[in-house]
Amino acid sequence: MAEEPGPTWVPTPALRRAVLLTGLFLVAGALLGRVDLVVLATPFALGTAFALRRRPSLAPELAIGVDDTNLVEGTPLVGAISVGNRDEVGYDLVMIRTVVSKWLRIDRVTFTAEDVEPDTATADAPARGGSSPEPEQPARRSATDRPYGFTVPAGTISDLELRGETLRWGRHSVGPAAVRAAACDGLLVSQTVLSDARMVPVYPVTEPFDADQAMPRAAGLVGGHRSRRPGEGGELAGVRIFGPGDRLRRIDWRVSLRARQLHVAAMLSDRDAEVVLLLDVLAEAGRSGGIRGSASVLDTCVRAAAAIAEHYLHRGDRVSLLEYGPSARRLRPATGRRQYLTLLEWLLDVRVEQSPHEPYDQVFGPQLLSSNALVVVFTPLVDGRSAKMLARLARSGRFVVAVDTLPPAATPPARGQWTDVAHRLWRLDRDNTIGQLREHGVPVVTWAGAGSLDLVLRDVARLASAPRPALR
Known part of the structure; x- marks a missing residue:
């Protein structure tokens, strides 16, 4: 029973x-x-x-509301914890306490009250804003570190309004919250009422990025990149003799008059490209300090991936995402604003996943990675499997660009007098690995915002357009 x-x-x-x-x-x-x-x-x-002449019979109702519309790192956060009293007896004192993620800094707490009908449920009440005549409190680490007490008259809703700032990308929690109410001059107290945590999505701030160089291979149907295929584009490929099906507006009259035969201007078609953003989640390094502090490996990966994806999606290219880790999460290639919003949601769930197994075959299954795609790999090159993965991608004939996401100031914790020496030796070995990758045709560049990949993409596009020796 x-x-x-x-x-x-x-x-x-x-x-x-x-x-x-x-x-x-x-x-x-x-x-x-x-x-x-x-x-x-x-x-x-x-x-x-x-x-005790009038005793309450209903427990207080508790709800958490957050204005989570398009929250980005460093933007203001507004939320409220609503306590509703549907009873005919007022609450003399309500004690409420909540837990907030460390990446959501709450600087100010105010109170608002609103009348409701006794039969109106408040469990799904949204967060309500409102100003308070109380002076603004100075900023501190978190204003929710202590409980708050206030009264809730009968048939009203009292809101504990939370105002602060988002500090880092990800899915952060507001709550759970707990409330207890006292009535009848403090002679009766309610049981503790708990509410579930409210998850708040905070999207990464998009760092400025602009790549002016051509893509190595643009093999789609339409787009803004120059392709090696003839077609109706804006790039001149040469002049040839007029043939059946050629348009009259393509006739080059200067060449035709000199050669005494009709010639037309041949154009290169404009094609879209497929960009694959591969995030190495095998290891994490550095300490994240939020939007105004230092950046860890994951911070650089997520922010740079969001910036590059926004740039190429704005140009009409197809962008897909992959995780190099045991879970092998992937986002199918697509274009448009809908893909960008889906990509941002996908990035919020990026986590470091360590595994003793090699995830290459699991990530790069058969027919999952186009041979014409530009693969941009965000990796700290801390795990030896990451360098092997880059080498295998290059040997398979794909165009690979490695973005070094290791923070320059990342150092291991001191564990003895030889820690500094060991770290310097490891750095030398890592630099040697980067040099070997470059010798094998894998460019490694440090992310530096706008124009980070221009020089690398120019070299890759030049190699792609160069003639290849035929095998006899």
Whole structure:
């Protein structure tokens, strides 16, 4: 059988003391025949009876609301914790406390109240804004580190408004929250009411990025990149003799008059490209300080991927995402604003996943990676499997660009007198690995915002357009 729920309101120690003192005085007065003891018991009895003349029957209702529309790192955050009283008896005191993620800094807390009908449920009440005449408190680490107390009259909703700032990308929680209410002059207290946490998506700030160089291979149907295929584009490929199907507006009259034969201008078609953004999640390094602090490996990966994806999606290219890790998450290639919004949601769930196994075959399955795609790999090159993955991609004939995401100031914690020496040796070995990758045709560049990949893309496009020796 299911257990029956306990009572909503329970007596407080103050009620127990009042009943105990009243009983003791009455029993002692009856046994000893002293009227003064009965007179002393009268105020306790009358006060308790008057306070309990109207007792609440409904528990307080609790809801968390957050204005989570298009929140980006460093933007203001507005939320509220609503406490509703549908009972006919007001709450003398409501104590509420909540937990907020460390990446959501709450600087100010204010109170607002609003009348509601007794039958109106508040469990799904949205967050309400409002100003308070109280002076603004100075900024601190978090204004939710302590509980807050206020009154909630009958048939009203009181909001604990939270105002602060988002500090880092990801899915952060506001809550869970807990509330207890006291009524009947503090003689009755409600059971603790809990609410689930509200997850707030905070999108990464898009760093400026612009790549002016051509793509290595643009093999789609339409787009803004120059392709090696002839077609109706804006790039001149040469002049040839007029043939059936050629348009009259393409006739080059200067060449035709000199050669005494009609010639037309041949154009290169404009094609779209496929860009694959590969995030190495095998290792994390550095310490994240939020939007105004230092950046870790994941911070650089996510912000740079968002910037590059926004740039190429704005140009009409297809962009896909892959994770190099045991989960092998992937986002199919697509174009447009819808793909950009889906990509931002996908980036919020990027996490470091360590695994002793090699995830290459799991990530790059058969026919999952186009041979014409430009693969941009965001990797700290901390794990040896990352360098092997880059080498295998280059040997397979794909165009690979590696973006070094290791913070320059990332150092291991000191564990002895040889820590600094070991770290310098590891740095030398890592630089040697980067040099070997470059010798094998894998350019490695450090992310530096706008124009980071221009020089690298120019070299890759030049290699792609160069003639290849034929095998005999």
